Amino acid sequence: KTFDENPLPARWKADISNGYSGPTVADGRVYVTDRITEPEQTERVLCFDAMTGELIWKHAYPCRYQKVGYPNGPRASVLIREGKAYSLGTMGHVFCLDAATGQVLWQRDLYTEYQIQMPIWGITASPLIEGTVLILQIGGKDNACLVGLNKDTGEEIWRALGDKASYSAPIMIDQAGKRVLVCVTGERVVGLDPADGILHWSHPFEPTRMVITVPTPVLYEDYLFVSAFYDGSLLLKLDQDTLSVSQVWRRLGPSEMQTDALHCMNSTALIMDGLIYGVDSYGELRCLDLHTGDRIWESLKAVPKDRWANIHLVRNGDTVWMFNERGELIISTLSREGFEEISRAKIIEPTTGQLGSRGGVCWSHPAYANKHVYARNDNELVCVDLSEKD
DSSP, X not given: OOOSSSSXXXXXXXXXXXXXXXXXXXXXXXXXXXXEOSSSOEEEXXXXXXXXXXXXXXXXXXXXXXXXXXOSSOOSOOEEETTEEEEEOTTSEXXXXXXXXXXXXXXXXXXXXXXXXXXXXXXXXXXXEETTEEEEEEEETTTEEEEEEETTTOOEEEEEOOOOOOSOOOEEEEETTEEEEEEEOSSXXXXXXXTTOOEEEEEEOOOSSSOOOOSXXXXXXXXXXXXXXXXXXXEEEEETTTTEEEEXXXXXOSSSSSOOSOOOSSSOOEEETTEEEEEOTTSOEEEEXXXXXXXXXXXXXXXXXOTTOOEEXXXXXXXXXXXXXXXXXXXXXXXXXXXXXXXXXXXXXXXXXXXXXXXXXXXXXXXXETXXXXXXXXXXXXXXXXXXXX
16 A cells, blocks of 8 residues: 555566566566677577566577667567467567477567568567467568467468558457457557458558657547657547547647647556546656546656656556656556655666666566566566565
């Protein structure tokens, strides 16, 4: 309910290197990816025991970054499904590994095979599995913005769209009695058939300056919410009789300093009780009316104001847990009346690999599992026990 200590003591810490990917916890293990540059540029997939921090296995492979801004390390989180671990690196290396042992089951170099038109900040969107299909947003040539691979063999099942890739991870939704793959590309919001990649619907979300869409689309009842740093926010209404969408509202301000609604950068908004909560371009925590996009309130108490200042929001019962870029956990309540902080404690120190200014940041999202929280910076992975103490 509250934190008794600040900082909170770690149950364990494990040495890792640089990267942006958040940890994944499954079946008593924690997975994270990182990057080392000596003696050669290498990406790694690391697996630790969730309760002790003991390194169980690691898989390393040469990976020379080419034309990648902020080359601090891998972005996409590891996906675990049916005893297999799927990793997607910054340059498009995809691996299917045995989740328990790290044995490589199959691998592909998507950058070479699909002639990826590399986004400025590399391949970022985490993979997604629906049925037997591993779905990836990679921005390949010849209508391969999105690809669907057989999750067991790596063979291509389908490819779709000639769009540029964005950094936003795809999600699955239910619409009009069907499963629909929703993705924000570098040009629009799309709904596709996950089995064959056929396009059901699309709605424009073109960048005004550059592709910089990072947050995941958010589903709330029959609404889809998307946001981007330069391009504000868009709310779509899903038709549940036909596979189509309609725009409810679209709002953006004239600049990153003069914003309207939400101009989210690294974090995904949270929607509760008909209200949108999210972090604007300079760390402003905002509450919007879902149906209009009108701002209800703004707070600068959750994270110091700065360009791209970040908070990750997770609902936990009646409270909202926040992990801000200063490495702090915050227990709070969010409502139409405002942001109420209940308790705050630091769990990890910012590092300068992810961002060189303001003493560094903690931009990677944490994982909550087994009454523990797992968080990383560019030096270590930490596990903090959050269970109530006697």
